Amino acid sequence: MSERVRAKITALGTYVPPRVLNNHDFEKMVETSDEWILTRTGIRERHVVDKGVATSDMATEAAKCALARRGMTPKDLDALVVATVTPDMFFPSTACLVQHKLGAQGLWGFDLSAACSAFVYALQTGAQFVMSGTHKKVMVIGSDAMSSILDYTDRATCILFGDGAGAVILEAAEDGVGLIDFEHEIDGAGGCSLYMPGGGSLNPSTHETVDKKMHFVHQDGQAVFKYAVRKMGDVCEKLLSRNGVTAADIDCFIPHQANQRIIKATADRVGLAPEKVIINIDRYGNTTAATIPLAMQTAMDEGRLKKGDLVLLASVGAGFTVGATLLRWTL
Ligand code: UT7
Secondary structure, three states: OOOOOEEEEEEEEEEOOOOEEEHHHHHOOOOOOHHHHHHHHOOOEEEOOOOOOOHHHHHHHHHHHHHHHHOOOHHHOOEEEEEOOOOOOOOOOHHHHHHHHHOOOOOEEEEEOOHHHHHHHHHHHHHHHHHHOOOOOEEEEEEEEHHHHOOOOOHHHHOOEOEEEEEEEEEEEOOOOOEEEEEEEEOHHHHHHEEOOOOOOOOOOOHHHHHOOOOOOEEOHHHHHHHHHHHHHHHHHHHHHHOOOOHHHOOEEEEOOOOHHHHHHHHHHHOOOHHHEOOOHHHHOEOHHHHHHHHHHHHHHOOOOOOOOEEEEEEEEOOOEEEEEEEEOOO
């Protein structure tokens, strides 16, 4: 692999909406408690959009932030991949809406659906364009407005998620330093454990699908939890071993933020010391495709992620979708 051109992250931008719902707000909505949410998930609060603000709006803000930090204009971009499970609408794609909002004429792009693993999948997809030489500056965005598909009377799901977006720019790494390798896997047998049944071609929207709450997130929490703990560790170990890397070599572990207990169990199994593990679920909840770029930002803000660090990303999400990425940090 050393002969190949690598892709590297040359900018990171994030956005979360200003409105915050904390655990005490949920105590007024459903039968729950701050103590239950905090101990079972690690979440204290999450950001949610106001009515009328969509996934593309957050994605556009994150994109602008990344572009400004790189000193680039939207017209400098060659391709755009938007990872999301909450597109503004079925079509046009959120990528088209973001392209238009940015005013990035001539840009090519598309959406990628892989739920909580969508950012790592999109990162690898964007990297392939850079590595093949077909596109020089590729933006990858993870953006989700989970509040738009939550049943705020279902305590088992509504407390878990938040809204947000993160964007990175990928460019060629002439020095050979950047994204190193990835290990991804999908497993459709787990589709019924976490899904939104209504609104697609199987169950088109009707009064009945609305009455049956089929346009909301449905989750078998325990089944997803068990799968996540097992598979996140599996892909991390496989990726590290294939690259001759040990847990001690990893400087920073940036996992998908679905549950603090899943993160800690994975870190323990892989042998990653707690000080290397980035957790910000307390502030944002599970923002689906946005968790990893938001956690990258947290790691940088806290001085726990520096240029040259060896970084491990990992995720498990609806599908099931599983992914892990090994990279050298370049910001
Ligand atoms: O990013 C996408 C992937 N998603 C995930 O990775 C999520 C994975 N799953 C989880 O994180 C956990 O399973 C949950 C946080 C969703 C639930 O935690 P748990 O420890 O697995 O709880 P549980 O589902 O086994 O429920 C335990 C009890 C139940 O009551 P009973 O039957 O024991 O009386 C639930 O009804 O907790 C109850 N419960 C709640 N109680 C207070 C469920 N939600 C709540 C709540 N507040 N919000």
